[in-house]
Amino acid sequence: xxxxxxxxxxxxxxxxxxxxxxxxxxxxxxxxxxxxxxxxxxxxxxxxxxxxxxxxxxxxxxxxxxxxxxxxxxxxxxxxxxxxxxxxxxxxxxxxxxxxxxxxxxxxxxxxxxxxxxxxxxxxxxxxxxxxxxxxxxxxxxxxxxxxxxxxxxxxxxxxxxxxxxxxxxxxxxxxxxxxxxxxxxxxxxxxxxxxxxxxxxxxxxxxxxxxxxxxxxxxxxxxxxxxxxxxxxxxxxxxxxxxxxxxxxxxxxxxxxxxxxxxxxxxxxxxxxxxxxxxxxxxxxxxxxxxxxxxxxxxxxxxxxxxxxxxxxxxxxxxxxxxxxxxxxxxxxxxxxxxxxxxxxxxxxxxxxxxxxxxxxxxxxxxxxxxxxxxxxxxxxxxxxxxxxxxxxxxxxxxxxxxxxxxxxxxxxxxxxxxxxxxxxxxxxxxxxxxxxxxxxxxxxxxxxxxxxxxxxxxxxxxxxxxxxxxxxxxxxxxxxxxxxxxxxxxxxxxxxxxxxxxxxxxxxxxxxxxxxxxxxxxxxxxxxxxxxxxxxxxxxxxxxxxxxxxxxxxxxxxxxxxxxxxxxxxxxxxxxxxxxxxxxxxxxxxxxxxxxxxxxxxxxxxxxxxxxxx
Numbered sequence: 001x002x003x004x005x006x007x008x009x010x011x012x013x014x015x016x017x018x019x020x021x022x023x024x025x026x027x028x029x030x031x032x033x034x035x036x037x038x039x040x041x042x043x044x045x046x047x048x049x050x051x052x053x054x055x056x057x058x059x060x061x062x063x064x065x066x067x068x069x070x071x072x073x074x075x076x077x078x079x080x081x082x083x084x085x086x087x088x089x090x091x092x093x094x095x096x097x098x099x100x101x102x103x104x105x106x107x108x109x110x111x112x113x114x115x116x117x118x119x120x121x122x123x124x125x126x127x128x129x130x131x132x133x134x135x136x137x138x139x140x141x142x143x144x145x146x147x148x149x150x151x152x153x154x155x156x157x158x159x160x161x162x163x164x165x166x167x168x169x170x171x172x173x174x175x176x177x178x179x180x181x182x183x184x185x186x187x188x189x190x191x192x193x194x195x196x197x198x199x200x201x202x203x204x205x206x207x208x209x210x211x212x213x214x215x216x217x218x219x220x221x222x223x224x225x226x227x228x229x230x231x232x233x234x235x236x237x238x239x240x241x242x243x244x245x246x247x248x249x250x251x252x253x254x255x256x257x258x259x260x261x262x263x264x265x266x267x268x269x270x271x272x273x274x275x276x277x278x279x280x281x282x283x284x285x286x287x288x289x290x291x292x293x294x295x296x297x298x299x300x301x302x303x304x305x306x307x308x309x310x311x312x313x314x315x316x317x318x319x320x321x322x323x324x325x326x327x328x329x330x331x332x333x334x335x336x337x338x339x340x341x342x343x344x345x346x347x348x349x350x351x352x353x354x355x356x357x358x359x360x361x362x363x364x365x366x367x368x369x370x371x372x373x374x375x376x377x378x379x380x381x382x383x384x385x386x387x388x389x390x391x392x393x394x395x396x397x398x399x400x401x402x403x404x405x406x407x408x409x410x411x412x413x414x415x416x417x418x419x420x421x422x423x424x425x426x427x428x429x430x431x432x433x434x435x436x437x438x439x440x441x442x443x444x445x446x447x448x449x450x451x452x453x454x455x456x457x458x459x460x461x462x463x464x465x466x467x468x469x470x471x472x473x474x475x476x477x478x479x480x481x482x483x484x485x486x487x488x489x490x491x492x493x494x495x496x497x498x499x500x501x502x503x504x505x506x507x508x509x510x511x512x513x514x515x516x517x518x519x520x521x522x523x524x525x526x527x528x529x530x531x532x533x534x535x536x537x538x539x540x541x542x543x544x545x546x547x548x549x550x551x552x553x554x555x556x557x558x559x560x561x562x563x564x565x566x567x568x569x570x571x572x573x574x575x576x577x578x579x580x581x582x583x584x585x586x587x588x589x590x591x592x593x594x595x596x597x598x599x600x601x602x603x604x605x606x607x608x609x610x611x612x613x614x615x616x
Contacts, residue, residue: 037117052103066111083108139597168243184220240260307339439470491580544601
């Protein structure tokens with residue numbers, strides 16, 4: 001009589017795979033196919049599972065059912081390279097990307113593994129690409145999404161999806177235009193026949209020179225303009241344009257700030273469509289733009305306090321519908337800017353107009369458009385008294401009276417706890433930018449005040465760059481901090497050795513990415529604000545490999561998403577993971593991938609600095 005093979009336990013393996021990502025999202029029959037060929041293996045503590053020579057190892061995907069596995073580098077790369085725990089997977093023989101390549105896999109404790117043959121895994125991954133995408137980059141949510149039959153209509157039923165998408169996705173694909181010299185009746189007929197509310201005006205060469213809307217035509221008739229007038233006498237120029245990859249909320253912000261209702265959408269610099277306010281604005285009162293309009297019209301502090309209480313539920317609603325931390329942070333930053341602007345206007349009514357010119361600049365997360373719920377607003381007031389000593393002293397006195405009152409009102413509007421600095425002369429802005437942890441004073445956004453002074457501040461910030469040596473020194477200090485490996489056995493495994501019982505999502509995760517992006521962008525003189533924009537700009541100009549920048553951006557979005565979720569859940573210390581052992585296998589995998597992307601960015605910038613040192 002033959003005894004059953006104890007390594008063959010298809011029912012137990014199928015039940016195990018049902019809770020192991022990404023196999024948990026497979027149809028049950030697909031998991032059964034894998035379970036039928038899988039084997040359960042036991043390795044005692046300290047026993048070698050696989051040697052670093054992948055050529056002698058059969059391709060397989062191993063899932064840890066019990067225990068843990070560490071990967072030890074060889075030769076010059078000796079030391080702990082990675083660690084995996086229960087519910088996590090690794091590849092042998094090149095079956096999966098990851099730290100197991102070139103490393104010796106060792107059981108850190110008695111370990112039960114489910115070994116899936118490489119051929120069976122590869123065949124299943126071809127049928128379900130999201131599985132391979134998960135192991136390649138689990139932070140790419142689009143690629144890792146399982147086809148569950150739910151369309152956009154189910155997840156985005158009430159229209160909030162507009163705040164999770166790009167302008168190019170909602171823009172009208174066709175562009176209607178008329179030639180320069182077309183009279184007004186002919187222009188109106190073109191709009192009527194095409195069923196559109198605006199047309200572009202082009203030169204004979206095809207160059208776009210302006211835009212005319214149905215509102216412009218109505219205004220022309222009301223003012224008695226002759227119908228034979230050429231369309232260019234009525235057009236608005238230049239045409240406000242945005243790139244197709246611009247988030248919709250940013251397009252809405254541009255429209256609101258400029259007082260326009262149409263934007264030209266471009267791809268690679270060429271016109272690709274038009275997006276209108278009607279395309280973007282939500283019909284109900286929880287729209288971010290509706291909230292901003294209400295803030296601008298608020299009669300006093302009581303109204304602003306009531307409106308500020310709507311920001312939290314709005315952020316939660318958008319996050320629940322799939323909006324990422326970047327979108328939510330951008331909306332909250334615009335809301336905070338609107339509150340500050342209205343409070344400044346009310347302060348000028350109460351205290352009287354300032355003796356000289358002043359404007360307000362946002363600092364930190366608000367300047368980067370990355371403000372999360374519960375974060376205070378950091379701002380600085382810049383003044384220009386034209387060199388008049390008497391006016392400057394009067395302005396100092398005025399600011400000493402206004403700033404404390406403004407700080408109290410911001411706190412009443414749930415934006416307290418931040419810094420209100422100033423007054424700062426225009427000549428002192430560069431010194432201000434060179435201050436703070438990791439030179440976070442470089443995150444400066446002119447936001448509130450007279451247009452003339454705001455323009456002067458922008459020009460000063462663009463012209464007066466901080467000392468490159470200071471920037472490189474700060475960047476060197478940031479890249480000298482090794483990134484963690486990930487969560488192992490309930491603790492954070494450090495790349496340099498050792499384990500930490502808790503970790504800071506900001507300091508060890510998104511904050512590190514933001515600091516490296518900020519300093520690298522400052523060194524190369526890039527004007528972009530915002531972590532994702534800076535990474536994209538560094539890649540576009542050849543200062544970072546595109547893959548490194550893209551993965552670092554996804555890592556930043558992951559860590560910021562975790563911070564956002566913790567804040568919306570009301571955690572007392574939302575930036576600290578106090579119990580890493582409670583993280584799911586999927587979340588541990590995402591942490592590992594995110595830390596690896598941050599480490600790749602760190603090593604790339606460290607190599608850049610080393611090359612500069614060698615060149616000097």
